[in-house]
Amino acid sequence: MSAEQKKLRVRFAPSPTGYLHVGGARTALFNWLFARREGGTMLLRIEDTDIERNRPELVEGILDGLKWLGVQWDEGPYFQSQRLEMYTAAAKRMLAGGAAFTCYCKAASYAGADAVEQEGEGDDEGKVQKKLACPCRDLSAGERAAKEKEGTPPAIRFRVPREGVTKFEDAVFGSREVQNAEIEDFVLLRSTGQPTYQLSVVVDDIDMRISHIIRGADHLSNTPKQVLIYRALGVDPPIFAHVPLILGPDRTRLSKRHGATSVGSYAEEGFLPEAFRNFLALLGWSPGNDMEYMRTSELVERFSLAGVSRTNAIFDRPKLEWFNTEYLHNLPIEELLPYIESQLKSAGLWQERWGSTDRAWFAHAVDLIRPRTRLLGDFSGWARGFFTDDFEYEPEACAKFWKDERLPSMLAKLADALDALPEWNHDACDSTSRNVAAAEGVKAGLLINATRVCILGRAVAPPLFESMVVIGKDRVVGRIRRALPAIGKQTAARVDRS
RNA sequence: GGCGCUAUGGUGCAACGGUUAGCACGCGGCCCUUUCAAGGCCGAAAUACGGGUUCGAUUCCCGUUAGCGCUACCA
Numbered sequence: 001m002s003a004e005q006k007k008l009r010v011r012f013a014p015s016p017t018g019y020l021h022v023g024g025a026r027t028a029l030f031n032w033l034f035a036r037r038e039g040g041t042m043l044l045r046i047e048d049t050d051i052e053r054n055r056p057e058l059v060e061g062i063l064d065g066l067k068w069l070g071v072q073w074d075e076g077p078y079f080q081s082q083r084l085e086m087y088t089a090a091a092k093r094m095l096a097g098g099a100a101f102t103c104y105c106k107a108a109s110y111a112g113a114d115a116v117e118q119e120g121e122g123d124d125e126g127k128v129q130k131k132l133a134c135p136c137r138d139l140s141a142g143e144r145a146a147k148e149k150e151g152t153p154p155a156i157r158f159r160v161p162r163e164g165v166t167k168f169e170d171a172v173f174g175s176r177e178v179q180n181a182e183i184e185d186f187v188l189l190r191s192t193g194q195p196t197y198q199l200s201v202v203v204d205d206i207d208m209r210i211s212h213i214i215r216g217a218d219h220l221s222n223t224p225k226q227v228l229i230y231r232a233l234g235v236d237p238p239i240f241a242h243v244p245l246i247l248g249p250d251r252t253r254l255s256k257r258h259g260a261t262s263v264g265s266y267a268e269e270g271f272l273p274e275a276f277r278n279f280l281a282l283l284g285w286s287p288g289n290d291m292e293y294m295r296t297s298e299l300v301e302r303f304s305l306a307g308v309s310r311t312n313a314i315f316d317r318p319k320l321e322w323f324n325t326e327y328l329h330n331l332p333i334e335e336l337l338p339y340i341e342s343q344l345k346s347a348g349l350w351q352e353r354w355g356s357t358d359r360a361w362f363a364h365a366v367d368l369i370r371p372r373t374r375l376l377g378d379f380s381g382w383a384r385g386f387f388t389d390d391f392e393y394e395p396e397a398c399a400k401f402w403k404d405e406r407l408p409s410m411l412a413k414l415a416d417a418l419d420a421l422p423e424w425n426h427d428a429c430d431s432t433s434r435n436v437a438a439a440e441g442v443k444a445g446l447l448i449n450a451t452r453v454c455i456l457g458r459a460v461a462p463p464l465f466e467s468m469v470v471i472g473k474d475r476v477v478g479r480i481r482r483a484l485p486a487i488g489k490q491t492a493a494r495v496d497r498s
Numbered sequence: 499g500g501c502g503c504u505a506u507g508g509u510g511c512a513a514c515g516g517u518u519a520g521c522a523c524g525c526g527g528c529c530c531u532u533u534c535a536a537g538g539c540c541g542a543a544a545u546a547c548g549g550g551u552u553c554g555a556u557u558c559c560c561g562u563u564a565g566c567g568c569u570a571c572c573a
C-alpha cells in the first residue's frame with residue numbers, strides 16, 4: 001500500500017419511494033458495520049432521479065428510520081436530483097467518445113419482453129441479439145440529423161459491445177463474468193434529460209470515491225452494465241459486495257402484505273434498536289461460529305464481507321422477538337432505563353421524580369418487571385399497575401383466583417395485618433401473608449394468588465412479595481381493601497352458579 | 499421465454515474432503531414454582547434429487563428440480 005492509501009468509503013443509497021424497509025435497513029447496517037470495522041467513511045445518498053415515483057416527503061422518514069436504527073452516516077445526505085448536470089456531462093462525454101449514441105425510438109419500445117416472447121423460441125441467437133441491440137446504434141450522421149429535424153427528443157443509450165465479456169469482482173459472489181452479447185443497449189439519459197439509475201449511480205460512486213459498493217443482490221445482474229460505464233469513463237470499478245435478499249415467510253420478496261416491513265413500525269412496537277441490529281446482522285451474515293447474542297460493539301469487531309452468505313434469508317419474526325427479550329432481560333439496567341422512560345412518557349404514565357429522587361425505586365421496579373417482558377410496551381401495558389393505580393381487574397384472573405368464598409374476610413384480615421406492619425419489606429410481607437393463610441387453614445398459594453389479583457388486577461405478574469415492596473404499603477393495603485366488594489361479587493356469582 | 503444466482507431440520511446460521519452433521523429460534527415433555535415468564539434438563543426435526551471425482555463427500559464437478567433475481571426512457 002502506498003502512503004496515499006485509498007480510503008475506504010461506502011454508501012447507503014435509498015430511493016424515496018417508500019419508508020425504510022427491513023431490507024434497506026439491513027443493507028445500511030452492513031455498510032455501517034463494515035465502515036466502522038475498517039475505519040472507513042459511510043455516506044448517505046438519496047437516489048431521487050425518478051420524478052414520477054419520488055416522494056420527497058418520505059426522505060425524512062428514511063432518515064428517522066436510520067437514526068432509530070443507530071446507523072449514523074458521516075457524509076450527506078446527498079441528493080441526486082441536485083446533481084443532474086454531472087450525469088448529463090458524463091453522458092455527453094460518452095457520446096463524444098463513441099461509447100454511447102442517441103436513440104430516437106419511442107419510449108420503451110425496441111426490446112420489450114413481450115416482443116421477444118411473441119417471436120417464439122428456438123430461433124437462432126442472432127434474432128435475440130438483434131433485440132438487445134438498439135437499431136439506432138448504427139444510424140449514420142445524416143440519419144441522426146434527419147431525426148433531430150423531426151423533433152424527436154433523443155435518449156442516450158450505451159453502445160454495448162456485441163462481443164467479448166465483462167468481468168468484475170464481487171466480495172460475496174466471487175469473480176463474475178457475463179457475455180456482452182447478452183446485455184442490451186441500455187439507456188443512460190432519458191429523452192427527458194433525466195439520468196437513469198445505471199448512469200447516476202456510477203457517476204456518483206466515482207465522484208464520491210466509493211471504494212466498496214455493498215448493496216442488495218437484486219443489483220447483481222445489472223452490475224456488468226455499470227462496469228461498462230466505469231470503463232467508458234476511464235475509471236476502475238470499485239469492489240462490489242452483493243448481499244442476499246430478505247424474503248417473507250412465503251419466500252417472496254418482503255412487501256407490505258407480509259405485515260410490518262418498515263423499521264418505523266418495529267420502533268413503534270417496542271423493539272430495542274440494538275436487538276433489531278443484532279437480529280438483522282444475522283440475516284445473511286455470521287461471525288463463522290455459533291455466536292448469536294452480540295452487542296453492537298461485538299458486531300463491529302467481528303463483521304467481515306467474507307462472512308456474508310449467498311442465500312436469501314427469510315425474516316423470522318419470532319426470532320426477532322427472542323432477541324428483543326434477550327436485550328430487555330440482560331442489558332445493564334442503566335442502559336435500559338432511558339427506553340422505558342420514553343415508553344412511559346408516550347403512554348402518559350411518566351412521573352418526573354422517577355428520573356431524579358426516586359430513580360433507585362424506578363430502577364428496582366423495572367428490574368423486577370423486565371424478566372417477563374418481550375416488548376417495551378409491556379411496561380406501559382400489563383405492568384402499568386406498578387406505575388399507576390389506574391388499572392383494571394382482568395376477568396380471567398378474577399375467575400381463576402377469586403373462587404373461594406372465604407377470601408373476602410381473609411383478605412380483610414390480611415390488609416389489617418399488613419397495615420400494622422412496622423417494617424415494609426419482602427420477609428415481613430411474606431410471613432404476614434403466610435400467617436394469615438395458616439390461621440384460616442388454607443394453603444398460602446390460595447391467598448397469594450388472590451392478593452396478586454387485588455393489587456395488580458392480573459394473574460401475570462412478578463413474585464408477589466417483591467411486587468408489594470415496590471408498590472408500597474399504602475397502595476397495597478388500599479388496593480386490597482378496594483378490591484373486597486368485587487371479590488364478594490365474584491364469589492357470590494360462583495355460588496349462584498353451583 | 500432468455501440470462502444469472504442459490505439450495506444443511508419449519509426458520510436463521512456452523513461444519514470451508516474425514517464430526518455420532520453443531521448452535522439458536524420455534525415446537526413437545528420434564529424439573530423448578532406463588533401466577534406468568536425466566537432458568538435447567540430431555541426430545542422430535544436437515545445435507546432437494548440423480549450422476550460423477552475421490553480411499554472418503556454436506557463440502558468439488560455435471561445434470562434435474564425448486565426458489566429467487568435481472569431481462570424498464572424504475573431504482
